[in-house]
Amino acid sequence: MGIVSAFGVREMKEIPVEIDTGTAYEISEPIWDTELVDVEKGTPTGEMLRRYWHPFALTADATDTPREVTILGEQLILFRDGLDRVGLLHPRCCHRGTSLYYGKVETEGIRCCYHGWLFDVEGKTLDMPCEPQSGARADRYRQPWYPVREYHDMLFTYMGPPAHKPAFPIYDIFDDVPDGWEIVADDNNIGLEGDPTPCNWFQTHENVMDPLHVYVLHAGFSGNQFVAEMAGLPELSFHRTPQGVKSHQDRTLDDGRFFHRVTEAVMPNVRIVASPFVEFEGKATSVAWTLPISRTETKIFTILKRPIGQERRRALYNGQIWPDLSEEEHQRYPGDYEAQVGQGAITIHSEENLASSDRGVSIFRHVFRQQVRAVNNGELPVGVTNGVECRYEVRAGNYIGKRDDVIHLG
Template sequence: MKPQENERLSRVGPGTPGGEMLRRYWWPIWFSELVTDKPVPVRLLGEDLVLFRDASGKVAILDKRCPHRGASLEFGRVEEDGLRCCYHGWKFAADGRCIDMPAEPADTPLKDEVRQTAYETFETAGLVFAYLGPDPVPLLPKFDLLFRKDCHRVLYSKEEHCNWLQRAENGYDPHHLMALHAPGYPQIALQPAKITWEKTLYGYRTQMDYPDGLVNVTQQVFPSHTRRLAARVGNAPKHYFNLRVPVDDELTITFFLQAEIAEKGPYRLETRGHASSDRLEFDPIDDGWWGIPSHEQDRIAQESQGVIADRSREFLGTSDEGIVMFRRLLTDSIKAVEEGKDPFGVIREHGMEDYIRLDAGKNFSDGTLKPPDIINA
């Protein structure tokens, strides 16, 4: 890959080709439970923002810098009808309108001229999603674990000090399982007899058929999410949705949604919060091949590629088929946006009574769980 193409795919800021494409999707940005009447500073796609919950209970998201003199609205005060800046008291409604300028004349036309950048939000499954793109706003796809009612959920997030593309490509690289993760999971140390890729409406379905009869199915949801299922003998299977979010060019946060399907309620929602880390630092362990704890292996491997991987130095092989397909889809989506079209997987309409079933599991070799099946919510 040429360096200029790597830049085109990697950069996420406003005005960059990749960043403009990524702005056409909804992104989880924080936990619903942790958004109150105290402003929360967040960062998404290279933009500094502030979250707060207004008097109506709706989560609002504004540019963090007050347009008056640039003070941070994270130190502001949430009032009945908006967020007031701590510096000179300018107040902004959830839609970005400036509704009070205490030191200005009551009839000042300045209030009508000032507009703080505001974005759309949506809450589901204990997460706040944000859309930073242009109108018309697309729908948040109703993926099963985000919308189905019959499950217990656990939420947490972790940060990775590398570009989002390294994190996303990991999902399209099934062969890393046999090396990086094999010490902790001997059942996946075997080389699959066959790996099958199937393009769906939302990304790719990967099926790995092992010599011992095990079948491992994973769903990749474009542009950067992974849906999988892990089964343990004697326990109910755990469904996982890993949502990888580009914070900026050099930092990615992954929101982990772990769910357990249950026939009866009441259904639990546990928010464990965010775990920060330092780049390439971890607590070594004595067992295993690499001395890296299993929950840190992906992070360390991807951070070690560099803050932004230099793909001009790569030598890709036949085992990198998934990486090639993903990059091609990413390139096509960027081009589509430049031509005024929607990128891959953007949804403009769907039946509100349905959700998108993305079952992904092991030993489902009869094909009955091939997505995108639609079932009633």
């Protein structure tokens, strides 16, 4: 076809039209992987998570003032009665549903403000003041409750089927406390001080099997947030353990010594990571749990061993600590909080492109899925045993020395 003009017919040149590719218009519907992110009761993953003990508060948080806590998407009321027993009860009173948040803690339990029913820490009804003989038939009514266990100033609960309540896990690194050291419980989070991190727990937790982000995020992009020993690109390998996955990160230091660093993820949400400030050599000195508060809120609880009174060492962002950064400095010097919350309230798995450097994350997800499927097939997930306690031997640590001496540690 040509163009007809006053000058006659001119040939029209065909200009090849370049069609844009890879535009955001082509993104398919965002989907997250429910097998990784669900936490609610009745979901396959929520049921698997409920087969383990979870920390949810510090011992000091349980007082005679009822406190609302949320664990795995369930709201509960925490209190400590006059006999020093900790209660964790369903909030809606089993009489007519008023919240026990407004209850009064007494010697033997918590009394509902509305009609005065009194419940002990196991939800047993002890008193019904408006009923004949103050509730002679009180044993017919039970306020739903969960068992609580205190371990090194931290409160743990088991929220799964009672018949499957597992042995309580303890960790060998807390067996011995050297003279001048102490064990402390800490609920400081990534970034925010004590407040929940506003994203799904899984994207926070799988970070523990992502050692290469240390090389970029913590040692380069935002300056060196830890110490020189952590800054080099490590040689990596990943290994299954009886209860999860561990990574080996190996580096030769400037002074010629060999740095063998081992990090562990214990199913389903325990992380054992030696200090990134390499303050102590040998086994890690802390165990941390990533608690799903709800589907979009996460909190990290840590039990650690340290010299008495030693201040928590904190990552530096251009010489400042995280809470002191301006918004622009958060952009210029991001850390774990920015990277993980930056993935969204729940990361979108359908938009990911896992690469070879994500091998640890892939292995972790695989082992995690195995536990979900085991529980839903009627089997026990790893680490769940009967009995009173189960003792875990920590492998994680910072092992520094001659290569041949340290490579087999952990």
